Amino acid sequence: MSLFDGARARTLRLEARIGIDDLAVAAGISPNTVRYAESGIHQPRPRVANAIAKALGVTLAELAPCGPPLTLRDVRRRLGLTQAQMAARIGVVRQMVSQVERGVTGVRSPSTWAAAYRLTPSQWSSAQKASRDLVRRKVAAQTHRRRRQQQRGTTA
Template sequence: MSRFNGTRARALRLQAGIGVEDLAVAAGVSPNTVRSAESGAHQPRPAVAHALAHALGVPADELRLQSGSLTLRDVRTRLGLTQAQIAARIGVVRQRVSQVERGMSGVRAPFSWALAYGLTPAQWQSAHQASRDLVRQKVAAQTGRRHRKTRGSHA
């Protein structure tokens, strides 16, 4: 079973200008259920996930995490925010956000970063690790191509 994408649900709710309480009423669940689902504290039952999707006016598939881990950039994009907006939320410069999103740098206050991205610290850590892994994959792919080109030119 795929996991519920609380970040996406929250972004859609905010985009529509709907409060937690209003979404809860429309979906027939408690406001705490909405908060828990959006924050990732708990995975909602499939019936609850479908009710939230219906209340938000989207197919249930849109509230499922895609295969693979989301990177920080993915999360920010789904929230409809720019690097500058995230930077303003944290109190850093945009270039710092770029470095962190590319997995080039760690952070000293992950809680503040998680809050800015609308994630729990554990979710943020996972997205940060996915960002780092993506960079490693790209570097490995580039290194492999360069190595193959070099070997091929000597033959």
């Protein structure tokens, strides 16, 4: 499952003029679970995400869209946290968060990092891979541009 888009779920709920308590009853979950899912505090389990989607009358794909995978930076920003705040949550320095989000370094305790980003370990691994792949693509594009500039300079 892709990352659940809590803001989208909240928008759909408000557009349908459904209260949190009513959505919770329709989905068979607690009101706090709805609040947490909408706020991004927790990524809901697939069963809960499906129940919310069904209660809102939409497909799960509308609440957990398949698109470009989210990077760790995207996830952190959705939580409304800075790198320094994330570092404090994990118990590391800010530079470590920066390096991990850029895919420069790995981590010893993925489950600790996943919990801090409010992801399952599997979701965290996917977001970490997306972060690393994004940086690799950027570096490859820069290298390609430099080579083309150098070739133009030697042929001119």
